């Protein structure tokens with residue numbers, strides 16, 4: 001079921017030129033060649049050996065990137081949210097699942113025909129997956145399509161809603177959404193502290209929400225002034241980065 005979207009995604013990932021540490025490079029290379037190994041036991045050995053060679057913070061992202069390119073598939077987010085990794089045997093799949101879980105990326109298990117799969121269907125988790133492997137453009141596309149969907153959904157639900165009001169809220173949120181989008185695209189968003197990143201994500205995903213509603217979406221909820229304070233910090237951060245560049 002590898003569609004053109006997944007193919008384009010993988011090509012985009014392979015095109016990323018980056019300075020890579022020796023440890024990461026080795027792991028990426030091993031994962032990219034995983035499917036050229038015929039023997040299942042040998043593939044398991046490569047999976048395990050790679051996971052035992054994680055030396056720096058970028059090793060796991062490279063492991064995941066290689067695994068996605070060699071064994072992964074993703075549906076065009078405009079159609080559905082589905083990302084999967086496919087394995088030839090159950091043991092391989094479970095082995096990979098354990099490694100991902102240990103590194104903070106739990107995935108669900110299933111079987112289709114003679115393939116053993118790990119998958120995620122939650123758009124936020126898919127975004128996280130892309131963010132980990134440095135596919136910020138993909139993460140960005142995904143969030144974009146989600147917003148379009150949400151807006152369409154809202155429009156259907158609120159046929160009689162005051163459009164002018166929506167436009168007003170959208171405009172106020174617009175600048176934040178715009179600069180958060182730019183940070184996602186450039187990948188600088190991952191440099192935000194966790195709390196600010198959560199606010200950035202929520203702002204981006206809920207373009208029509210008021211500051212009060214946005215605060216309630218946080219876990220745990222924060223006040224309206226808390227939201228405002230965080231958004232101000234995000235703007236500061238954005239401006240600081242752009243100043244340096």
Ligand SMILES: [Zn+2]
Pocket residue numbers: 021022023024025054055056057058059
């Ligand atoms: Zn490394």
